[in-house]
Amino acid sequence: MSFLRIWVQGLYNPAAAFKRLQPKPAPYWGLWAILLRFVITALTSILALLLLGRKPFYPSALTFLASDRYYSAEIFFLPLFGLACWLLAGALVHLILRGMGKESDFDWILNVVGFGLLIPMPITWLVDWTSIALDIYGRGVTPLIHSLISLWEIALIGIGLAKMEEARTWVYFLLAVLVKVGVYIPLAALFIR
Secondary structure (H helix, E strand, O other): HHHHHHHHHHHHHHHHHHHHHHOOOOOHHHHHHHHHHHHHHHHHHHHHHHHHOOOOOOOHHHHHHHHHHHHHHHHHHHHHHHHHHHHHHHHHHHHHHHHHHOOOOOOHHHHHHHHHOOOOOHHHHHHHHHHHHOOOOOOOOOHHHHHHHHHHHHHHHHHHHOOOOOOHHHHHHHHHHHHHHHHHHHHHHHHOO
16 A cells, blocks of 8 residues: 555655655565556557557567567567666666766665656556547657656656765756666667557
8 A cells, every 4th residue: 555655646746755665675666666557558558559450650660570460569578678678777877876976776776767657657548548549549649748748757767866865966867867768768669669
């Protein structure tokens, strides 16, 4: 119940939510957060696209995977993609902070990245499910809304990382931009449809 309480609190008071997250087991809570995000997305949005017979809005970047089979494969690889990006982004932030001579808790970073990417998901799911139902997924205002949600995720991750209080706050927001713009978005552009 505490997990859900922190998740909901992150929607309206992220600073307090990340403060409540600090004593929780790391990186386990971040792992559960990232799995929830990507498993629920795979079992709702991607499964709906598959069952409705929709084709990806962009051709597959994976040449061995035809567009007509993409969503049936994405249901399985989306959670693995999420885990890989979570670990890569966390490791990158950790290495940069250590390279700057700052204290860095890799497990805490993974908790922050996991929750920073999970907190906005109820809104993201609602947007995705609505756009799938209206047959405008990937078109219209959906990409704009996803861009705004990405900014929200950057802010959340920056707030969470700033709880380490080792560097100036703007450093953590730059690292949050790196997580989203340097890791998640480019890799999602290759693999997620």
